[in-house]
Structure formats: structure tokens, C-alpha cells
Amino acid sequence: MRPVRFVALGDSLTEGVGDPAGDGWRGWAALLAPGLAEEPVDFTNLAASGAQTRDVLERQTPAGLELRPDVVSVVIGVNDTLRCTFDIHAVAARLDTVYAAFTAQGAVLLTACLPDPGAMLGLPGALARPLARRQRAVNTVVHALSERYDAVHLHAAEGVWLTDRAMWSADRLHPGERGHRQLAVRFHTLLAGAGAAKGAVPSPEPDFPAPTKSASLWWLATAGTAWVLRRCRDLLPQLLRLALDEMRHRARGTSARLDLRTSAAVSAALAALSVADRPDAA
Template sequence: MRPVRFVALGDSLTEGVGDPTGDGWRGWAALLAAGLADEPVDFTNLAVSGAQTRDVLERQTPAGLGLRPGIVSVVIGVNDTLRCTFDIHAVAARLDKVYAAFTGQGAVLLTACLPDPGAMLGLPGALARPLARRQRAVNAVVHALSDRYGAVHLHASEGAWLTDRAMWSADRLHPGERGHRQLAVRFHALLAGTGLATGPAPSPEPEFPAPTRSASLWWRATAGTGWVARRCTDLLPQLLRLAADEMGHRARGTSARLDLRTSAAVSAALAALSVGEQPDAA
């Protein structure tokens, strides 16, 4: 009998950042893999820190298709929102191609919508709101395409776990061990509910203590500043313009226009895809 083959695609979240083990990272995907079946699971993690949807399409997907997985996770999009080149039309087109490629091989597709980075990093409102709007746009696209391709979709962009300090690592952007375990537990429950996971559910309880508040503050004051600078250098000038636009609309009481503009962009991005052609049945 062929063993279950699980391939994970994505960025630092799926790579496992925030859940250290030995000399590397473990993360939710590895924790989930252990519970997919009673026998050993063939697990490959192709996720790379800093990856965007372009990287998943052009680099990770060809490698993943070559492994012919029975289950594939594609959790991506936050890094796209942190670039001045952000384009929801491009994000939608790339995800559509990735989802179609794997489901076309008969793989079970796992997806998730994610919280916006501005809120998680505690940025001021005028800076956080444009990023939140971008992340909502990405989530809306992921929701629509997950439905189209019959994905097992995890709603990870909301819920009490987002405000539970124990779930997060010192950087406040990546889950800590407990948070990674929560993602694995929730994905396992979805898969088990449809008979796709037959192994034991991952334990929600961590092996190691959560970072202290002082450790979190120290990280944000030292390494965290550098991390944000590296991720957002090309975005900062644009983000400042977006923040100024945000404040102008709020002063005039026309902030709703920004939300309507984003909704229209998402609708146009999805309409531009070949929505009339349903994917081939596995």
C-alpha cells in the first residue's frame, strides 16, 4: 500500500519559524504530518522564509508536483502584502494556477486565510489599516479559490487564538510552539472529519514554555526592528503614502471608499480568471 505523501508549500509560517527544534524549525505542517495516518507519512516541507506567491508558483510548485503528493498544503500571501509590488490580480492568478496544478493531479488541497501582519506587529492604526485591507483581499481570493477547487480550508484569520499571547513567538508575527500546535490540531480535525486523517491528533500542549514578555520586548527592540526593516524596506515609502491617504479619508469621513475600492479589485481579479471552466474532477 502506497504511504501517504504530504507536501507543504509556503513561507516562514509553514517552514516552522517560531517552533524551534534542534538546529532548525518544526512547525504545524510537520506536527500535522505525524497524525495523517497510523503508518509513517512521507512528508516534504518545501516552504521557505520570505516566500511570496510568485516563489510558490515558479519554484515550489514544480518541485511539489514532481513528488506527486496525496495531500498538499498551500499557505501563502502575507509576504506579498508587505511589498510595494502588491497586486491582488497577480496573487489571484498565481494561486489559481497552483491550486489547479495540484488538484489536477488528484491531490487533496489544504489552504488557510491568515491574520493581517500590521495588527500582529502592533503598528499604528494609519499604517496597520492599509496592510489589513491587503490581507483581507488576499483572504477573499483564497476563500473563493478554495471553494472552487474543493480545498480543505482553515479559517485562521480570526478567533480567540489571535489574542492569546501564549500562542505567539517573541516576534508577535509567527506562532510559537503552542500556536503551531493549534494550527495542526485544527487542520487535523478538518481532515479527520472527512476521513482524510486516520492517525492520532497532534497534542495541543507544548513541550517548551512560551517566551516571556521581557523576551518579546527585547526581540522587538533588537532583532525585530531589523526583521521589519528587511521585509518592508521597499514598502515603507508606499505605506507612508497609503497611511496619509488613510488619514485623509478618515478626516473626511470617506474611509468606506477604500474598502469598496479593495472589494472591487478582488471581484475584478476573480472575474479575470477562467471561472467559467470548472477544474477537472480528480
């Protein structure tokens, strides 16, 4: 009898950024893996920093399917919201394809909705609101598709852990060790309830202290600056346009139209998937 196979797909969150281990990262998925079974678990982490839904579909999914996992996590979407190419229709179609491929193999699917990056970074309202709107759109799609494919879904976009500074790394976007452990514990609880985790619960207690204020400032002055510059080249021009649109609508008292527009786009994206699944769709 082969060991339980767990394959993790996604971006830097699942790669483990914020939870250092040696020369690399560990992260919530690696912390969760031993708790899936009483015997050793075969764990493969295919997640990569900066990945978007396109990367998960085109690169990570083919590699993951070859491994024929018993459990697969697909936690992705934040990087899509940070790009000028953001398209909720494309995000929905890609996630639908990925979820369908793994569940067709019989894998237990793990998903999560995520906090919006604008709030985590503390951006001004006019800049934060468009990103929040995008992340809500992605989360709505993930919620709907998770239900469709009977996924084990974690509501990670809410809860007191978001405002607990001890849960987060110096960059304010990725969990620190304690935060990654919190995700592992919460996923284990859900999996155990579904009968898909038979090993020990991951420890919630970190091995290392949370980053100090000086460490946070050092990150912002070094790696953080480079991260902001990389994102600004791609996102900032469009984000400024979104912010101007936001301010115009607020001045006119028509901000609700932006929310309605996003809701309509999400509904259309999900409806398009439903139509595509019909036998007469062709």
C-alpha cells in the same frame, strides 16, 4: 503500497518559524504530518521564509508536483501584502494556477486565511488599516478559490487564539509552539472530517514554555530590528503613501471608498479567472 505523501508549500509560517527544533524549525505542518495516517507519512516541507505567491508558483510548485503528494498545503499571502509590488490580480492568478495543478493530480488541498500583520504588530490605525485591507483581499481570494477547488480550508484569521499571547512567539507575527500545535490540531480535525486523516490527533500541549517578556524584548532589540529594517526598505515608502491616503479619506469622510475600491479589485481578479477558464476565452 507507498506511504501517504504530504508536501507543504508556503512561507515562514509553514517553515515553522516560532517553533524551534534543534538548529532549525518544526512548525504546524511537521506536527500534522504523523496524524495523516496510521503508518509513517512521507513529509516534505518546501516552505521558505519570506516567500510570496510568486515563489510558491515558480519554485515550490514544480518541486512539489514531482513528488506527487496525496496531501498538499498551500498557505501563503502575508508577504505579498508587505511588498510595494502587491497586486491582488497577480495573487489570485498565481494561487489559481497552483491550486489547479495539485488538484489535477488528485491531491487533497489544504489552505488557510490568515490574520493581518498590521494588527498582530499593533501598528497605528493609519498604517494598520491599509495592510488589513490587503489581507482581507487575499483572504477573500483564498476563500473563493478554496471553494472552487474543494480545498480543506482553515479559518485562521479569526478566533480567540489571535489574542492569546501564549499562542505567539516573541516576534508577534509567528505562532509559538503552542500556536503551531493549535494549527496542526485544527487542520487534523478538518481532514479527519473529510476522511483524509486516519492517524492520531497532534498533541495541543507544548514541550516548551511560551517566550518570556524578556525574550520578546531581546528579539525586538536584535533580530526584530533587522526584520523591521528589511521590510521598511521595501514597504515603508508605499505604506506611508497609503497611510496619507487613508488619513485624507478619513478627514473627508470618504473612507468607505477605499473599501469599495479593494472589493472591486478582488471581484475583478476573480472574474478574470472565470473568464480565462471559458473555452472561448482565447
